[in-house]
Amino acid sequence: MTRRLRLDVIAPDDYVRDVLPHSAALWAGSRSFDEYVDEFRAIASSAFGKRRFRTVGLRIDGALAASCKRYERTLRCGDRTYKAAGIGAVFTPDDLRGRGYATAMLGAFLDAERDAGTDLAYLFSDIHPSFYERLGFVTLPSRTITLRADSLPGRRLTVTALGEADASAVRRLFDTFDTRRPYAFARTPLDWEWQRLRATSREHAGQPVHLGVRHGRSLTAYVTGRRVPSADSFVLDEFAYANPDEADLIPALLRAAAGDLRTIRAWLPPTIAREALPRGAVRPRTTALSMLVPLSASFRAAFNANPPDRNDAADPCWSTDHI
Ligand SMILES: CC(C)(COP(=O)(O)OP(=O)(O)OC[C@H]1O[C@@H](n2cnc3c(N)ncnc32)[C@H](O)[C@@H]1OP(=O)(O)O)[C@@H](O)C(=O)NCCC(=O)NCCS
Structure with a gap:
């Protein structure tokens, strides 16, 4: 046997010492390095971290041979919800690579999730996806879009910088927008706490931007992202708008x-959000390829009935879901 x-x-503490x-x-x-450690500790010690995040690994003769992060999220598909386990930061120390440790760790991870009733596992691969495909993962559409700012249709708007006081209006708007999508990662209060911690991360260069438009006192659209002058770019994270007839607020x-x-x-x-943007230059991503593996029979049936394909007009998730 x-x-x-x-x-x-x-x-x-062990992860900080042995992996970071x-x-x-x-x-x-x-x-x-200190910021990298501090941000890890801030996530791990947050309410989100305590309930929905942990680091796991495979020890061989006491030494950590491979490790990864585990995130717990809920995927909503229509009226149903599915338990999703996100895998991040798959890592084997240099001198232990090529001995099957990461493959064995991920195999054990997926077995444990199946036993626990998790419906699917997902990740964003920075390496050739064949490594994860061997474990049953499927690669989902993963692209970037580039737009020239001066090609966007203009519209006279009074734009406001959003702050902490707008956080609940932003959440309400995101939720309303999200329910129009056929499937999406749910944003519970814990997920929003995680989003807030990530928004303050210094991982990516640039100046955070949160802009909104109001009608009267209510927020009707917002965008978040970063201005990166060294790349002459605004890097968009996500957006939402309240009224389906006012998608043109987003380009403006x-x-x-x-x-x-x-x-x-x-x-x-x-989907839905993609329709608010012009065609733009769309290219395949070379990193952060979205991948998933169905684990439960019910999710597998739902996924097989409607698998995303490379020609889909939109990608499956926001970059803010990246782990
Ligand atoms: C990727 C990584 C976790 C693999 O760990 P490992 O314990 O050596 O993996 P295994 O021994 O189980 O499997 C080895 C196989 O991984 C695959 N692999 C390793 N690096 C790869 C890469 N960059 N692209 C695609 N496949 C890769 C190869 O097929 C390799 O087989 P080979 O040794 O016959 O060439 C390890 O190389 C690592 O920590 N890399 C740096 C961190 C990283 O990029 N993690 C992945 C983030 S998505």
Whole structure:
């Protein structure tokens, strides 16, 4: 009889000591090492972190041979919800690579999720997707869009910078917009806390921008992203608008967000949102490829009945869902 591998939960202090010094070169981005560590600790110790996030790994003779992050989210498809386990930061130390440790860890991860009744696992691959396809993952449409700011239709708008006081209006608007989509990751209060922590991250260079348009006192549209002058770009994270007839608020808001910057760049937005943008230049992403593997029979049936394909007009999720 074959014995199943068991994953260990890695306590945040152990993860900081055993993994972060090795993974920083890859994933710290524009953060210093201390910022990289502080941001990890802030997520791990948040309410979201305590309930929906942990680090796990495979120990061989006591040493950590492979590790990853586990995020817990809910995927809504129509009226149904599915339990989703997100996998991030799959990592094997340099000197232990090529011995099957990451594959074994992910196999054990998926077995444990299946046993626990999780409906699907998902990740965003920075490496050739064949590594994850061997484990049953399917690659979903994963593209970028680039727009020239001066090609966007203008519309006279009074645009306001949004702050903390607008947080609940932003959430309401996002939720209303999201319910029009056939499927989406749910945003519970815990997910919003996680979003708020990530919005303050210094991982990506640039100046955060949160812009909105109001009718009277109510928020009717917003965009969030970063101005990155060194790339002459506004990098869009996400947007929403209240009235389906007012999708043209979005190009106008994007133009305002870009200001004197030449281009607007983003992951290709998901359905409904994609329709608010002009065609633009759409290209396949080379990193952060969206992948998922159905684990439960009910999710597999739903997924097989309507699998996304490469020619879909929109991508499956916002870049803000990236882990
Ligand atoms: C990717 C990684 C986790 C694999 O760990 P590992 O324990 O060596 O993996 P396994 O031994 O189970 O599998 C090895 C196989 O992984 C695949 N692999 C490794 N790096 C890969 C890459 N960049 N692209 C595609 N496949 C890759 C190869 O097929 C390799 O097989 P080979 O040794 O016959 O060439 C490890 O290389 C790593 O930590 N890389 C840096 C972090 C990273 O990029 N993580 C993935 C983020 S999505």
